[in-house]
Amino acid sequence: MSVVLMTPEQKRVVVNLSADECLYESPHNLPATGPPFSSGTDLYAHMAQSGAIYYYTYAWSMKKGSKSEFNLLSEEDAKKFLIERAGLAGYEHLISKKDEKFEKYFPGIFDEDA
Numbered sequence: 001m002s003v004v005l006m007t008p009e010q011k012r013v014v015v016n017l018s019a020d021e022c023l024y025e026s027p028h029n030l031p032a033t034g035p036p037f038s039s040g041t042d043l044y045a046h047m048a049q050s051g052a053i054y055y056y057t058y059a060w061s062m063k064k065g066s067k068s069e070f071n072l073l074s075e076e077d078a079k080k081f082l083i084e085r086a087g088l089a090g091y092e093h094l095i096s097k098k099d100e101k102f103e104k105y106f107p108g109i110f111d112e113d114a
Contacts, residue, residue: 004054005072013046013054015070020046023101024085027032043081045105079106
């Protein structure tokens with residue numbers, strides 16, 4: 001699925017869920033088969049033809065009548081999104097699956113800095 005998003009500078013960014021790199025995928029599960037994960041927000045990274053990296057979220061739902069939403073994020077907001085999800089999902093759970101991807105886009109994002 002390809003969608004055109006607009007940057008604050010009014011540049012068109014053509015994102016594609018199948019081609020772009022998923023950095024965080026929300027749990028997917030219908031309520032009848034376990035915990036009710038019938039909606040969520042995923043984070044993607046898109047490399048434009050210019051070489052610039054754009055981050056965006058894809059908010060989805062399995063509920064009838066709901067629409068999916070795409071939103072561009074700044075690099076800082078994308079980092080905050082991941083750190084927030086690490087707190088919710090548990091750092092070890094999130095890191096064990098995606099460490100290389102996180103380091104590729106956000107080197108040291110989960111390193112202690114206190």
